[in-house]
Amino acid sequence: MRIDLTGRKAIVTGSTGGIGLAIAKGLAASGAQVVVNGRRPEAVERAVAALSGLGSGGAVGFTEDLGTAAGCAALVKAHPDCDILINNLGIFEPKDFFDTPDEDWSRFFEVNVMSGVRLSRAYLPGMKARGWGRVVFISSESAFNIPVEMIHYGFSKTAQVSVARGLAERMAGTGVTVNSVLPGPTLSEGLAEMLRPEQEKTGKPLEEVAAEFVMAHRPSSIIRRAATVEEVANMVVYLSSPQASATTGASVRVDGGVLSTI
Template identity: 70%
Template sequence: MRIELTGRTALVTGSTAGIGLATAKGLAAAGATVIVNGRTQEAVDRAIAAVREAAPGATVKGFAGDLSTAKATTALVAAHPHCDILINNLGIFGPKDFFDVSDEDWSRFFEANVLSGVRLSRAYLPGMQKQGWGRVVFVSSESALNIPTEMIHYGVTKTAQLAVARGLAKRMAGTGVTVNSVLPGPTLSEGVRTMFREEHEKSGRSFEDLAVDFIQASRPSSILRRPSSVEEVANMIVYVASPQASATTGAALRVDGGVVDSIA
């Protein structure tokens, strides 16, 4: 299967590292013009260079801004008014006991993980509908189905993403525009490495080994028994964004290594 996205413009939010950056590279390699996003210009410039290195000759643009805010979203849409493929990847996470999570924490997680995708979908879906083709992908998590007790607030926002994506898929019925969610499981991204950094420095053990220990202790239902790579998750996202995935919409597609103990 050869995925061809030449002539399409893809926006990947939160794409200066991790799954977002891997997705930007994959879309660029398939021929799409890619808009990368991060909170600082320095991070965006590094990401642009990384995508160009991975996909020589690709057209790569950037937007620096915190898309958890309405102000930055408005500025992004003004700078880049057209988008064929929207990857709502921006998200934050972090373990915190339910009783220590403040109203401000709840609001911050909801703005970043849910409302960022809501605002951008509201901005770009009408154009996709008008042209009769478009792809929207929400990067959710297996935590949407397996709510983690150590970060309930995070799990709630990921479940909300599934609801938004399913509802939007139904709203776009028959238009040629698909809306789906992709649910990664434990993934060895920069964010996860940061979570393990203190233990890595203290013990000298590799991030990979620490991630395996975490999966055995906290995600024992994993069939893969190791963390996914960011590229493995990005492969699914790029496929869902492709013409080949034209009959897939309203779906929650798991790249979770079998963590969710379900046959459906």
């Protein structure tokens, strides 16, 4: 299967590292013009440089906090249209339910949910008018397997799945698809940094330490390791392609089998 996104414009929120950057690279390599986003100019510049030469579409950066209404409005003003919207921006933080104040619940809702709501509301009408478009929300297996150590995070990921499903039905018959992707434990920079002390203490390879972490915290994993960011990105690139035209309203798992349901 050869995915060709030549002539398509993609926006990937929160794409200066981790899964977001891997998605941006995958879309760029498939020929899309990619807008990468982050809050720090130097990180955005590095991400744009990382995409250089990957495809024919090129890459541009947009530096703004899309966890705010003002940031989303600024993005839409700078880039009024897109064909592919990847709502990847997200935050997480382990914190016990009884230690999580209202402010944290509101912050997670604004960043993880409302960023995607605002941008989808802005870009979907144009996609509908053109008769083609792709919107993908990067949720998590935590949307269904709510982590007791960060219930507020799990709640926000469940909300993303709900929004994606509702928008898919709202876009019925338009040529626009809306899906959510559910990564499981993934060896991004964030997880690598969290595991660094254990790696240094044991001298084990990072991948081995990550696999032990997965089996300790997600023992239902079938692959028994952390996924790579590229493995998650591959699914997102497919869902962004013409080949995925019959897949919409779906919650697609890249969780390594963590969710023990059929």
